[in-house]
Amino acid sequence: MxxxxxxxxxxxxxxxxxxxxxxxxxxxxxxxxxxxxxxxxxxxxxxxxxxxxxxxxxxxxxxxxxxxxxxxxxxxxxxxxxxxxxxxxxxxxxxxxxxxxxxxxxxxxxxxxxxxxxxxxxxxxxxxxxxxxxxxxxxxxxxxxxxxxxxxxxxxxxxxxSGIGLLALIPEPDLRAQADPEDANGDGISGRINRxxxxxxxxxxxxxxxxxxxxxxxxxxxxxxxxxxxxxxxxxxxxxxxxxxxxxxxxxxxxxxxxxxxxxxxxxxxxxxxxxxxxxNLPPPATVAKGDRADLFQHTGCAACHRPAYRIPFPDGSLREIQAYTDGLLHDMGPGLSDGLQESGALPSEWRTPPLWGLSRRLDQGKGALLHDGRALTVLESILWHEGEAASSRQRFLTMSRDEQNSLIEFVESL
Ligand code: HEC
Ligand code: HEC
Structure with a gap:
């Protein structure tokens, strides 16, 4: 259970x-x-x-x-x-x-x-x-x-x-199952584990x-x-x-x-x-996603990297679900986000998908400092920086109606 x-x-x-x-x-x-x-x-x-x-x-x-x-x-x-x-x-x-x-x-x-x-x-x-x-x-x-x-x-x-100790418990096989370094499934996303x-x-x-x-x-x-x-x-x-x-x-x-x-x-x-x-033991964020458009998060391809949920095996043998919105993998995010620095096997344009849980708490009336260097003030700006492996997801976002874009943003802001 x-x-x-x-x-x-x-x-x-x-x-x-x-x-x-x-x-x-x-x-x-x-x-x-x-x-x-x-x-x-x-x-x-x-x-x-x-x-x-x-x-x-x-x-x-x-x-x-x-x-x-x-x-x-x-x-x-x-x-x-x-x-x-x-x-x-x-x-x-x-x-x-x-x-x-x-x-x-x-x-x-x-x-x-x-x-x-x-x-x-x-x-x-x-x-x-x-x-x-x-x-x-x-x-x-x-x-x-x-x-x-x-x-x-x-x-x-x-x-x-928040919840950093729970992210540490995401089972290795789950990370491996999501990784697709050679993009064998041809979806343009080739997340990989950093050894x-x-x-x-x-x-x-x-x-x-x-x-x-x-x-x-x-x-x-x-x-x-x-x-x-x-x-x-x-x-x-x-x-x-x-x-x-x-x-x-x-x-x-x-x-x-x-x-x-x-x-x-x-x-x-x-x-x-x-x-x-x-x-x-820092507790995970206690927020619950709002808005009825979680489907847009799937359809726009966000969920391919920001994987919504995991079942975590706890030391007492129980399984519990966390909703962290990350796959824990490195992705090439394109030249715009590249920092020119090689770090422990990660290329300059590669970043680990950050968990989106707790985002609502980090935003003040929709504004905060997002992305690795805090350059994006809003969820919209963050999405506009997504290139490389996330280019098709961003493209799908740009071709949606303004209403749908706003619904997706509202959903992400509520995490
Ligand atoms: C000067 C500000 C600063 C201080 C002080 C600081 N940190 Fe951090 N911490 C950071 C930054 C920036 C990162 C991201 C580093 C990176 O990836 O390059 C980070 C990353 C982390 C992470 C990994 C988070 C993740 O999402 O993977 C942990 C855990 C952490 N810090 C714990 C601590 C602890 C414990 C202390 C005190 C001993 C501490 N930090 C002191 C700025 C700070
Ligand atoms: C190919 C994988 C991938 C896809 C697809 C993707 N993301 Fe991301 N996302 C990332 C990575 C990696 C970062 C970190 C980039 C950085 O900081 O430079 C990120 C950062 C973010 C951030 C900033 C989080 C923070 O804490 O700073 C938000 C918000 C976000 N993504 C939302 C979305 C939304 C919404 C979509 C769908 C439209 C999406 N992402 C699609 C990989 C992805």
Whole structure:
């Protein structure tokens, strides 16, 4: 029998006191504002030397509650819940000076890696009278020599983490059954699994997390965030210098917060296990799709990638349905969405289908920051950027009547 997904439970259920306590500790760590070392509390220091935010919530909460986008009038400072990812051309390697991403904050006396500004410029859509906006980035690196000449930049918006632990439980055979890398069925859609190095298991595994499905497990993703975004070392990423590039000696020579009380790192295994468990148990969005035109979502071909539902086997043997609207696969979305960056086997134009569940909560009167870099303010604009494998779906949308288009948008906005 299929049961509804209870509010808080991919651990299914975190019913014993010990599990609930661990989740509460994890929440405190997710919200905690880290401080610079040395400080009076070993358990909270180690921030930086370079960092994007002082807590996980600083980005993930802000992203959930405040869908800010760039200004369409003039360049505006980029809200801190965006990241500028860096990479070498054609290889998944960090910039030797600035690392995997630009950090806008740093230890006192150390320069940050520069401030970012964005502007959204209007762009006509070929074959239609509609407009979409392209996001243009300004970045003045504060450091000299700055990034390598060949370094590629990719702007990323912070995703909503609701139900992330449930997405991790989507069975591998379901993902494989949907994949069609050679487009054998000739529908123009060739979604594929991204096989990535799993840093914990030490082997290749299915990439599931991140905009490019570049990370295999939730634990690795959480510890990577702790390391790169906040500058906190742990058992998997022991370097206390965080994302300080190998050629940046200034931040490599600062003190750090590693302590014996934290197993020799800035965050102990007990702490990171709690953080991972909390993240895994974040409840799925409790929204119910409205509008009677779910059929349009099928007919327009949206459902071919944004697969509505899965049956998830829970650890207690029960099967439950989640309605996440993703196939978890990488798709080539065409040159307009390409970021030029090669990441863990994903090509510059390939993106993992983002789940659409919870979209209604992320939109404020129909507006929010959508797509990987937040360039689309509305569902309509998001659709207009769909090209590559999604080109025929977009074409079907454009040839529908305005009434049908509005009904489809209304349905998507209600998810
Ligand atoms: C500076 C803002 C920022 C901070 C701080 C931050 N994140 Fe994130 N997070 C992001 C962005 C941006 C992504 C998408 C990264 C990508 O795909 O390139 C992300 C992705 C994730 C994902 C994968 C989501 C998905 O849909 O696949 C998880 C899980 C996550 N973060 C957890 C955390 C945890 C736990 C912390 C604290 C240790 C944290 N993050 C701190 C911005 C942030
Ligand atoms: C070929 C697969 C594919 C098809 C078909 C497709 N999408 Fe998408 N969709 C994606 C991918 C991949 C992204 C992420 C692209 C990016 O961020 O650059 C995306 C992003 C979105 C977003 C933004 C979500 C967010 O959280 O930022 C919305 C909304 C959306 N799609 C709706 C639709 C609708 C409506 C349709 C049908 C008209 C559709 N999609 C058809 C793959 C697809």
């Amino acid at each position: 299929l049961q509804p997904v209870p509010a808080l439970s991919s651990d299914n259920p975190p019913d014993n006191l010990q599990a609930r306590l661990q989740i509460a500790v994890g929440k405190a760590l997710f919200d905690k504002l880290w401080v610079f070392a040395p400080s009076s509390t070993d358990a909270s220091d180690g921030l930086g030397p370079l960092y994007n935010a002082r807590s996980c919530a600083g980005c993930h909460q802000a992203a959930a509650n405040r869908p800010v986008s760039g200004s369409r009038q003039s360049p505006q400072p980029l809200p801190k819940h965006y990241l500028l990812r860096l990479g070498a051309q054609g290889k998944d390697q960090p910039d030797p000076y600035l690392g995997f991403q630009v950090q806008g904050f740093a230890y006192p006396d150390l320069a940050s890696e520069g401030q970012l500004r964005v502007q959204d410029l209007p762009e006509p859509v070929p074959g239609s009278d509609l407009l979409r906006h392209r996001r243009v980035l300004e970045w003045q690196p504060t450091h000299s020599p700055g990034p390598d000449k060949t370094t590629v930049r990719s702007l990323r918006r912070t995703p909503d983490l 990535v190095p799993d840093a914990i298991q030490g082997r290749l595994a299915t990439g599931r997390f991140g905009w490019k499905a570049g990370t295999a497990s939730l634990e690795e993703q959480v510890l990577k965030a702790l390391h790169r975004d906040i500058g906190i070392s742990s058992w998997l990423f022991p370097d206390a210098d965080g994302d300080c590039g190998t050629r940046q000696p200034l931040c490599r020579n600062l003190g750090n917060g590693n302590s014996t009380a934290q197993d020799g790192f800035e965050a102990s295994r007990v702490a990171t296990d709690a953080l991972v468990r909390y993240t895994r």
